[in-house]
Amino acid sequence: MKIKKNDNVVVIAGNDKGKTGKVLKVFPAISKVIIEGINIRKRHTKPTQKNPKGGIIEKELPIHVSNVMLLDPKTNEGTRLGAQIILDDKTGKKKRARISRKTGEMV
Numbered sequence: 045m046k047i048k049k050n051d052n053v054v055v056i057a058g059n060d061k062g063k064t065g066k067v068l069k070v071f072p073a074i075s076k077v078i079i080e081g082i083n084i085r086k087r088h089t090k091p092t093q094k095n096p097k098g099g100i101i102e103k104e105l106p107i108h109v110s111n112v113m114l115l116d117p118k119t120n121e122g123t124r125l126g127a128q129i130i131l132d133d134k135t136g137k138k139k140r141a142r143i144s145r146k147t148g149e150m151v
Contacts, residue, residue: 046125054122057111076106083107118147
């Protein structure tokens with residue numbers, strides 16, 4: 045999966061199409077991500093020690109990774125991701141860097 049935690053993404057399909065947010069959590073096994081302020085649903089909760097009143101809470105639910113696209117840091121639009129091998133100057137080792145397909149900018 046190319047989307048990582050703390051990436052800024054734009055939703056390209058579904059009820060929240062066009063909205064942007066930061067990835068809070070990634071579930072690679074089921075190919076889903078939780079995005080801040082996206083796919084909010086209401087949940088009825090029973091009173092617990094943590095929440096003694098209970099009631100209706102709003103919660104972000106997972107969205108499939110195919111419905112989101114990484115935001116390009118330069119143009120602030122959705123972009124596909126590519127990979128590039130870069131030689132690290134300090135250690136001399138090869139590193140894999142994520143790059144934007146639109147602008148070639150490193151993400």
